[in-house]
Amino acid sequence: MVPAAAPRSARLSEAAFAWGLVLPAVAAVVVVVFLPLLYSFWMSLADVNLLRTSGPALELFGVRVPLFRFVGVQNYVRVFSDPLYWSSLWRTAYFVAAFVAETALVGLAMALVLQERFAGRPVMRSLLLIPWSLSRVVVGLLWLGILDFEFGALNGLLDNLGVIDGHIAFFKNGFSALNVLVSVYMWNQAPFATLLFLAAMQSIPGELYMAAEVDGAGYWNRLRYVTLPAIRPIVFLVLVLATVNGFLMLDLIYILTMGGPGNDTTTISWLGFQTAFNFFKFGPGTAILYTLTALCLLLTLVYHRLILARFEPES
Numbered sequence: 001m002v003p004a005a006a007p008r009s010a011r012l013s014e015a016a017f018a019w020g021l022v023l024p025a026v027a028a029v030v031v032v033v034f035l036p037l038l039y040s041f042w043m044s045l046a047d048v049n050l051l052r053t054s055g056p057a058l059e060l061f062g063v064r065v066p067l068f069r070f071v072g073v074q075n076y077v078r079v080f081s082d083p084l085y086w087s088s089l090w091r092t093a094y095f096v097a098a099f100v101a102e103t104a105l106v107g108l109a110m111a112l113v114l115q116e117r118f119a120g121r122p123v124m125r126s127l128l129l130i131p132w133s134l135s136r137v138v139v140g141l142l143w144l145g146i147l148d149f150e151f152g153a154l155n156g157l158l159d160n161l162g163v164i165d166g167h168i169a170f171f172k173n174g175f176s177a178l179n180v181l182v183s184v185y186m187w188n189q190a191p192f193a194t195l196l197f198l199a200a201m202q203s204i205p206g207e208l209y210m211a212a213e214v215d216g217a218g219y220w221n222r223l224r225y226v227t228l229p230a231i232r233p234i235v236f237l238v239l240v241l242a243t244v245n246g247f248l249m250l251d252l253i254y255i256l257t258m259g260g261p262g263n264d265t266t267t268i269s270w271l272g273f274q275t276a277f278n279f280f281k282f283g284p285g286t287a288i289l290y291t292l293t294a295l296c297l298l299l300t301l302v303y304h305r306l307i308l309a310r311f312e313p314e315s
Contacts, residue, residue: 044290047071048282075287084263085271085288092267095182096246102186103242104235107193112223114194115201125198132191140255143184147171174264177257181265185252189245193238200234201227236307243299247292268292 046068079085114125131139146153147170155167171177204227212222228235250269253259259266259274266274268288276285 040286041290043068043282044075044286045070045072046283047075071283075283076291078284079287079291084266085268087263088266088268088271089291091178091265092247092269095178095249095267096243098179098182099185099189099246099249100239100242102182103190103193104238106186106190107238108197110190110194111197111201112227114198128191128194130191131188132195134188136185136188136249136251137255139184139188140252143180143187144256147180171257172261174261177261177265181249181252181256184256185246185249188252189242193242196234196238197231200231204230232307236303239303239307240300243303244296247296 047070048068110128114121114128134142145151147155149155149167149169149171152167152170155164158164159167170180208226208230209222212226217225248269249267250273253265253267253270257265259270269292272285272288272292274285275281275288279285
């Protein structure tokens with residue numbers, strides 16, 4: 001006996017119920033994500049002057065406050081013609097490349113170690129999350145206390161051991177300061193990569209490793225032909241997250257170097273922050289930060305092409 005079709009009113013009520021469940025989340029995404037994106041993109045195309053006395057205005061408590069004057073792509077032209085932007089871009093590229101490589105490799109190495117069985121493994125897995133759970137402001141202050149030239153704990157320890165004759169100025173040279181930023185940020189973020197890698201490894205069926213052992217595969221061959229192909233989606237995720245976090249890293253620069261010495265640790269994110277909030281050039285500052293958005297999207301597509309798309313089965 002074929003069941004009768006549900007009445008049209010019942011189907012409509014089910015659809016309305018489904019939309020009722022989904023719409024609050026959609027509305028929250030629109031308010032929290034898309035409206036600020038549209039507002040900031042409009043700001044990148046405008047000349048924003050809080051002191052302007054004529055033109056488009058915003059009403060605040062009954063007072064007319066002129067804000068925006070549309071200038072099109074002039075902010076982007078101004079940004080791309082600034083030599084400081086290009087030097088900051090290359091510095092950012094080095095920072096992101098070094099940070100992503102260190103985070104992925106250290107995270108993978110720690111995950112491989114914690115995947116093995118040894119005494120104290122649960123405790124080590126718990127302690128691993130401590131650096132990642134700390135606020136980056138706290139991380140910056142912690143490492144500032146360790147690496148400070150005069151009062152740093154590391155200089156004091158090396159001096160007491162007789163390893164060095166004088167204190168090391170970790171932040172005196174721009175290149176060394178930039179590498180210190182890379183290492184400190186890696187120390188903070190690598191545990192999260194380890195957690196993702198470890199979760200992916202634990203989902204690999206043990207039969208694959210047993211079959212590889214039967215075929216005579218050693219540890220490195222099992223890693224190459226079983227583990228790495230199985231965790232490829234997580235490798236993609238880790239690379240994307242590390243790249244985005246590297247491009248947007250700001251708080252450690254604020255705490256440790258303030259973009260110095262000179263501009264030697266000024267990245268695009270720090271340049272955009274300074275332009276917008278130190279010099280109140282909101283239009284160019286927003287345009288600078290939107291170039292980071294474009295770079296993140298571009299690199300995500302590159303990662304997908306290199307890691308996932310080439311291995312996806314053809315339909």
